[in-house]
Amino acid sequence: MQEKEDLEVKEEKISLNFLERIIEDDLANGRVPDNTIVTRFPPEPNGYLHIGHIKSICINFGLADKYGGRCHLRLDDTNPEKEEQEYINAIKEDLKWLGFDWGTHEYYASDYYQNLYEIAVRLIEEGKAFVDSLSAEEMKEYRGTLTEPGKNSPYRERSIEENLRLFEEMRQGKHAEGTHILRAKIDMSSPNINMRDPALYRIKFAHHLRTGDKWCIYPMYDFTHPISDALEGITHSICTLEFEDHRPAYDWATSIDGIDHTPRQYEFARLNISYLIMSKRRLLQLVQMGIVTGWDDPRMPTISGIRRRGYSPESMKDFINRVGVAKVESVVDYSLMEFCVREDLNKRAERLMVILDPIKIIIDNYPEDKVEYFEAVDNPEDPNSATHQIPFGRELYIEREDFMEVPPKKYHRLYPGNEIRLKYAYYITADSVVKDDEGNITEVHCTYDPLSRGGTTPDKRKVKGTSHWVSATEGVSIEARLYDKLFLTENPGKATGNYLDDLNPDSLVVVPDAKAEPEILNAKVGDYLQFIRNGYFCLDNKENQDGKLIFNRTVTLRDSWAKMKKKMGI
């Protein structure tokens, strides 16, 4: 009991975001039916979910979880021309990957087509809706502008009987698309354009994923969404800022006679991240134009993209948590997201030695055919980490950048006469180099100190550099795909107006023949790996059917040496 009180006191100290405050206030004042918070995540299945959606998902599922309520998944499928089953499948898979469970509460706006239709008929009967026969262009003229009120449609005063007959004919498919439309009678002079007799139903002779050809009239968002919320018993309908203007329409619809549940709409600022584009329309363009290989290309900010890239769901949820929830339009630094990914992966990734850009070193005083094994910890961040064996031999690969004939200041790695440690193995000193006809270094000859076995020496002498390495004879070849940002600028397209102008030509660099320690053959899809000093990687989840393994770089390690080089002008 005491413990529980302490806990509550503690929780009170944690500041609430504005949505939590609203909910706690509603709960405290008995405004929530059954004291059960019901939220919903309502994606339209017209594209893949992206990082921006994660925020909405975390808010809706998170709030339901925190206050012991539930969150519905509702696919908002009211526009059959844009929606596809592939997207529905992807949305559900992405949600599961993030670890959210909607239980049996999987709904579709199309589940309510019959209800919606009946409500529309009732509105007509009550004189609150009418069939308009203005063309789209005429309707636009009648709508007025932002600063001028609109005018009533000449069809606004049609008789109830005529409206009923026309709407029924629309439903029966007797009228062509665009010839008639059902509109609410609200107020053409409203300063809020959404209240100027909004469209309720339009004619569309389109095959619907779920209702097939049953309907040729489809309800509009402003009509469908609030009523769907009401029918499902949603208490808090949380959406993004651009729907603020629609709240009066939302309240209008949920106040229609016969609707006995009143959800409330609240708006928060959508997530923007520098260097990323977060618009389904533009992401679709990238796919269609072939700029990326698909919605799940590891460079895409889609959930399936970042999953394939190797981001963990935990790191993304942590990121969303750190970003917070507010009503201010903002752009979060890309670096915060990378920080969250690295922080999580640092704790969980198995370390492996992989050489991306190999240069061969030969240890002249090491026996020719000898192979010995060294023990490596899988993850030094984990005190209980398992270990694995790494084969060592006379000929090894190290990174090309780990050897320099003429080193700059503060360079701590291999150069003639300098001693470094080969991680877990021996100290070596570079003696000489062999070059090809063009002057490229093909071999570095070294000497090792047998007393340094295991990486330390009896005399405790220090070396400033430690390099990772792979046996030239025992190592295996893999393909590494080095991904970087898709765009070069923080706000793609800001300078020229066309985001495609800011594409990063080096967003993917393929290393077809990287050298890896044999342990890598145990890697499975979904494993988080760190290639020591090269970054976090994961096995590609798509193109690994046979042959050479393909690894995607999730994110690089922080690189203070690169910063220093830049500063020194190297």
Added chain:
RNA sequence: UGGGAUGUAGUGUAACGGUAACACUGCAGAUUCUGGUUCUGCCUUUGGGGGUUCGAGCCCCUCCAUCCCAGCCA
């Protein structure tokens, strides 16, 4: 020039009338068998102007700036 919103370090978010803070970024240093990690320190903040109050980031007035809205999209 209609309506709706929003302004706190470079970026995000707290502070709920009582000493403006946390994280990321950046910078400097220490530690390290990853130039990673970890640790330490530093930098910079209430859009402007009035008012109320003993006291204002918070309340009031005013100005300014930014974002959203004129789909038979959501």
